[in-house]
Amino acid sequence: MNISVPDSLAEQVRARGLPISAICQSALLEAVERERAKEGVTGNIAAVVERLRGTIDSKDHEKHKSDREKRAEGHADGITWASDYATAAELRYMASYKPGNGGNPLRSLFPFMSDKKNEKVTHVPPIKPQDPYWDGFIAGAGEVWGAVADQLH
Structure with a gap:
């Protein structure tokens, strides 16, 4: 898997010696876990959001x-x-x-x-x-x- 980042961000990351692969893996894992949690709460999140909007x-x-x-x-x-x-x-x-x-x-x-x-x-x-x-x-x-x-x- 390849990712792209703006040159200015890449320069800042390199200048600080940040572990790019570990940071990306952690961020992706968090995103997957958030999505998995949403799926576990409800199969049709859009319908729930629409219903709740009507209660505000x-x-x-x-x-x-x-x-x-x-x-x-x-x-x-x-x-x-x-x-x-x-x-x-x-x-x-x-x-x-x-x-x-x-x-x-x-x-x-x-x-x-x-x-x-x-x-x-x-x-x-x-x-x-x-x-x-x-x-x-x-x-x-x-x-x-x-x-x-x-x-x-």
């Missing part, structure tokens, strides 16, 4: 669309915050924070911000746990932490 009221659909947009905005802000403003301790905390563990995550950040008492802190978003924006923010910050954590030791 327009307000609910708009709310989910809005939630996706909020999550995307939070994700972008989380990446910006992590890349441009966060300390290593703040970023480590964000990456390990799990909604539902109790407490307000903003309060948990106050100790990290205590050395900034004389500065106006503008880079911390309004935080409400369980909010789609917050979920996206944590995910974005976590991606940055995942990319840099092993390089900080």
